[in-house]
Amino acid sequence: MRLSKYFLPTLKENPGEAQVISHRLMLRAGMIRQSSAGIYSWLPLGLRVLKKIEAIVREEQNSMGNQEILMPTIQPADIWRKSGRYDDYGPEMLRIIDRHERDMLYGPTNEELVTEIFANSIRSYKDLPQLLYHIQWKFRDEIRPRFGVMRGREFLMKDAYSFDINSEEARCSYNKYFIAYLKTYASLGLKAIPMTADTGPIGGNMSHEFLIIADTGESEIACHRQYLEMDLSCQDIDYNQDLQPVIHRYTEKYAATDDKRDPAIEKALGDDVRTARGIEVGHIFYFGTKYSEKLGAKVSGPKGEEIAVEMGSYGIGVSRLVGAIIEASHDDKGIIWPKAVAPFKVGLINLNISDRDCTVACEKAYNDLDCAGIEVIYDDREARPGAKFADMDLIGLPWQLIVGPRGIKTGSVELKNRISGEREEISMESALTRLLD
RNA sequence: GGCCGAAUGGUCUAGUGGUAUGAUACUCGCUUUGGGUGCGAGUGGUCCCGGGUUCGAUUCCCGGUUCGGCCCCCA
Numbered sequence: 183m184r185l186s187k188y189f190l191p192t193l194k195e196n197p198g199e200a201q202v203i204s205h206r207l208m209l210r211a212g213m214i215r216q217s218s219a220g221i222y223s224w225l226p227l228g229l230r231v232l233k234k235i236e237a238i239v240r241e242e243q244n245s246m247g248n249q250e251i252l253m254p255t256i257q258p259a260d261i262w263r264k265s266g267r268y269d270d271y272g273p274e275m276l277r278i279i280d281r282h283e284r285d286m287l288y289g290p291t292n293e294e295l296v297t298e299i300f301a302n303s304i305r306s307y308k309d310l311p312q313l314l315y316h317i318q319w320k321f322r323d324e325i326r327p328r329f330g331v332m333r334g335r336e337f338l339m340k341d342a343y344s345f346d347i348n349s350e351e352a353r354c355s356y357n358k359y360f361i362a363y364l365k366t367y368a369s370l371g372l373k374a375i376p377m378t379a380d381t382g383p384i385g386g387n388m389s390h391e392f393l394i395i396a397d398t399g400e401s402e403i404a405c406h407r408q409y410l411e412m413d414l415s416c417q418d419i420d421y422n423q424d425l426q427p428v429i430h431r432y433t434e435k436y437a438a439t440d441d442k443r444d445p446a447i448e449k450a451l452g453d454d455v456r457t458a459r460g461i462e463v464g465h466i467f468y469f470g471t472k473y474s475e476k477l478g479a480k481v482s483g484p485k486g487e488e489i490a491v492e493m494g495s496y497g498i499g500v501s502r503l504v505g506a507i508i509e510a511s512h513d514d515k516g517i518i519w520p521k522a523v524a525p526f527k528v529g530l531i532n533l534n535i536s537d538r539d540c541t542v543a544c545e546k547a548y549n550d551l552d553c554a555g556i557e558v559i560y561d562d563r564e565a566r567p568g569a570k571f572a573d574m575d576l577i578g579l580p581w582q583l584i585v586g587p588r589g590i591k592t593g594s595v596e597l598k599n600r601i602s603g604e605r606e607e608i609s610m611e612s613a614l615t616r617l618l619d
Numbered sequence: 620g621g622c623c624g625a626a627u628g629g630u631c632u633a634g635u636g637g638u639a640u641g642a643u644a645c646u647c648g649c650u651u652u653g654g655g656u657g658c659g660a661g662u663g664g665u666c667c668c669g670g671g672u673u674c675g676a677u678u679c680c681c682g683g684u685u686c687g688g689c690c691c692c693c694a
Contacts, residue, residue: 195643533652534653568653
């Protein structure tokens, strides 16, 4: 991609509307623009990151044996009346009336809808378990949207639902998601700590939140210091093994969000307690038959008896993760993308496009990288070197390949690692070799 | 849903009961060419919207909207 043709409207100054760092950087890096309160358009650079995160989330969901579906954004009010949540949800639910005066709503979540689909289609215990998920836009009409995409009204969420014949089986499903979430965060380059959580309006009796630690996090958390050092990536965990001991390992130590903190436990732990700011990036619930009873999601058991299925739901805020990753990974110059979600791998900077040798070298490098399938953005704009450096640092690609007339004369280019800040003067050949790895 | 504050070119701002300051951005020219270069010229504002007070409101008052800080809620 040539920067001279790419829609990348970067800003030199911080827009006054944005206070938190990820919001500022996303606006400045030309990733998003606000449409109305808590509702954003995604520009090319932002959309690339969003799609990468979505793909990583999807991949792990598929690996754990979950099946992707796609439910609509607009839902009928009827099923919400059946579950009792049409009135419970309150003004956070965006209600719509269609031309036939039917009550509709922009879905804030999908328990009712997925339960209805299940109820209309599955009749036998032999067809269980079923694990379904989708990645779809949701709407919650927050009174005070803020923090950019971290707390928007419209947001992209992966929500998954499990259907099991009994609570033991449901627990197995729950455990799979638990592990899948840890794997997903690790793939994203994040460390998210599982914490016991309130079940909130979803209801139920078992729930965990996953939080990443960031100075600018919205809530205060406390946890055993071991969580900060522990490897939570779960890379060698197979979904078919007994997951209970694994879950136990990751949940036995103290870890609590602000409202669940226990002074007595913290006092007993003494020096082992760490407090920090955290951002919630996932939440899983086991809630039994709350929706299956009300919406008639029942199957025939082995003896022909009717059994309401045991359910759970599992959410990851995909659009929120874009902001959360930035909160966890940036410096005073801009974003520092983890490799897995970086919009491009390499930023190729031509320091002087009117210098023939320099431009020839850049064009060749651009071609070589592009043909090798490396995601590269080539700054071929007619601009000052300073502006190019500043923009490239701002958008935070893992590698910068800096090519200028001065270096070309002696056959060298500069390879800069945005994460470590390390710069090396090396030959173009060895730079390309490194990038092609 | 409750409390508090803010809103002035694309962006960041100064200021004012008599239509507005500076910077940045953008365009053109020259300059410069390894960390937002320098000089000159130009472009760009129903001073958030509606109502009220006033001869006159961007300024004062009321309401709304949007933004920000708390409570609440939350992926």
